[in-house]
Amino acid sequence: MSDNNPILSGSAQSIAAYQDAIEQSSKAVIEWLKQPEMYQGKTVDQLRERIQLNFTSQGLGNQAAIERAVEYFLKDSLSVHHAQCVAHLHCPSLVISQAAEVLINATNQSMDSWDQSPSATIIEIKLIEWLREQIGYSAGDAGVFTSGGTQSNLMGLMLARDAFFARQGHSVQQHGLTGDLSKIKVFCSESAHFSVQKNMALMGLGYQSVTLVKTDAFSRMDLADLKTKLAQAKANGEQVMAIVATAGTTDAGAIDPLEDITALAAQENIWVHVDAAWGGALLLSEKYRHYLNGLESADSVTLDFHKQFFQTISCGAFLLKDARHYELMRYQAAYLNSDFDEEHGVPNLVSKSLQTTRRFDALKLWMGLEALGKKLYAEIIDSGVTLSQKVAEYVSSQPHLELVMQPQLASVLFRFCPKSDDRAFIALLNQRIGDVLLASGSANVGVTEADGVTCLKLTLLNPTVCLEDVKVLLASVKETAEKLLNA
Incomplete structure (x- = not known):
């Protein structure tokens, strides 16, 4: 050359x-x-x-x-670190995460086999062990880092499906799907992430397999409706493969009643997967950790570190309560995870992952914990939750704004309300407010729906943002609305 x-x-x-x-x-x-x-x-x-x-x-x-x-x-x-960038679960990143990316990219380790990532493999395993401890799982290393919530949710649902068929003496891995598939159901709330339906379609069971459970006034799964729909499914001869609970819905940040859901599922021998892609950050929280009580009883858990853990995209993890379920997706390639390696204790993480070639994203979390320590990490996670409560109080005090739902994590749902009873007009006005702010380059505010109401969303992940910053943004919302009304 x-x-x-x-x-x-x-x-x-x-x-x-x-x-x-x-x-x-x-x-x-x-x-x-x-x-x-x-x-x-x-x-x-x-x-x-x-x-x-x-x-x-x-x-x-x-x-x-x-x-x-x-x-x-x-x-x-887009300047994700900007105080006015609050539309999505898209966090500013830690400085140390940027440094970790330099090391990850330069070394270019591949996490499928130990001989391609010797120290990286051990660090990831140690982090999985630590994450299991935070959840409340038993000691072990059943879990793997992933590209994010959609992939982690796919792993949870896939293993739930295969465990469901295994209880009937059938191996999906060996023989594919069998029987009347229209009778197999997965339950999740109306506010659950779209990846539940997307993944069920990918797995060959289709959107029709997903039963949506009603939510309460705070967008949490309604336990009474869950019980009713479980009874209806049984009466209809349907079999429930899994219940997907959410710890941190995308818009409201709602956390389903995990303790009640896992207890009910245990009675019915139903797999519970918890999508804690957002709310899982509270594992480090000192003030809000109790919101996740019941997580330890889930069969599998999704965590995302590129949300309120402030890591660069992408960085997620899948945790599995019982390591024996990994046998359901076990596949061996002589050049990656041979019998010889396993007999000699060589860990090849391809056995735990849907991916083969995979980045060493675990380094970012490790370096973040090393640099910040658990106390500071907890403080910056808590700051967004606390700020959202202050913002909600301020929004409620403004005559031209309406708080749509009390915040639970770090998001605030509200809308600008002119003197009008025309719901369609108010909905269009709020949509236009979001569009105009982004087009001006001054702010990125989310536009979504909550219980059929078009509203604006502030996702307050940025720990450098304070109430005064949000007041400036809300003043821009008002100014933009008035210009649109007077145009």
């Missing part, structure tokens, strides 16, 4: 090129962080027109490639 070898290696030339590229990229990020605007405000059509692929035969070189990335990507990226 020529002297312009682009591969990262230990050669002096490669190291120098790496240092230059990292320094140039870091300087660009620092300048981007300093910009006061949350977003430059370009529309979809403007970006489609602006971003064109024009790859050359000879290439531009590292410096020019980075300059083009800055011009066409970085400058038009």
Whole structure:
């Protein structure tokens, strides 16, 4: 290969090129962080027109490639760290998480087999053991890091399905699905994540297999309706494969009654998977940990660290209460997880994952815990929950705003209410408020529905944001609404 070898290696030339590229990229990020605007405000059509692929035969070189990335990507990226960026479960990241990404990317370990990731494999196993302890599971290492909640939920539902058939003496892994599949059901609340239905379709059981349970005034699963629907299913000859409980619904941050749900499921011998992608952050909380009571009784759990754990995307985990259920998805490849390795205690994590090649995302959580310590980590997690309560109180005091639901985690649902009884008009006005704020580049506010009411959503994950910052945003909401009304 020529002297312009682009591969990262230990050669002096490669190291120098790496240092230059990292320094140039870091300087660009620092300048981007300093910009006061949350977003430059370009529309979809403007970006489609602006971003064109024009790859050359000879290439531009590292410096020019980075300059083009800055011009066409970085400058038009959303500033997730901005105080007015509150639309989604999209957190600002820890500085130490950025440092971890440098190490992850440079070493490029692959987590499928120990011989591709020796120390990384052991660190991930140790973290899984620690996470199990936080949940209240028995000692062990049944679990794996994932790309996020959708994949973790898929693993929980897949193992629930296979365990369901195994109890009937049938192996899905060996023989596929069998019997009257229309009679197999999964229960979740009306506010559960869409990945429940998506994953049931992927698993061959379809949307029809999902029974939606009503929610209460706080968007939590209604236990009485769950009992009623379980009885109806039994009367109809249907079999309930699993109940998916949620600890932190996407909009309201609602946490289902985990203790009651797991107790009821135990009586019926039904698998419980808890989607704690958001609310699982309270495992570290000193003030709100009790919200998760009952999590320890779930058969499987989803956690996301790229939400209120403030890690860069992507970083999630799947935890399995009983390690024996991993046998249901066991597959061996001689070159990755051989019998010889297992007999000699060599851990190859491909046996626990739906993925084969997989990043060492666990390093980010490990370094975050090392750098912050459990106390500071708990404080920044708690801050969003506490702030949402203060914001809700302030919203309730404003005559032009209506609090749609009392907050439970770090989100506030509200709407601007003009003097009108026209529900469709009010809904459209709030939708337009969100659109105009984003188009202006000044704020990114969520627009969603709660009990059929179109409303605005503030997802207050950012621990650097205070009540005064939110008051500024709410003033912008009012100003935007008044301009729309007077247009």
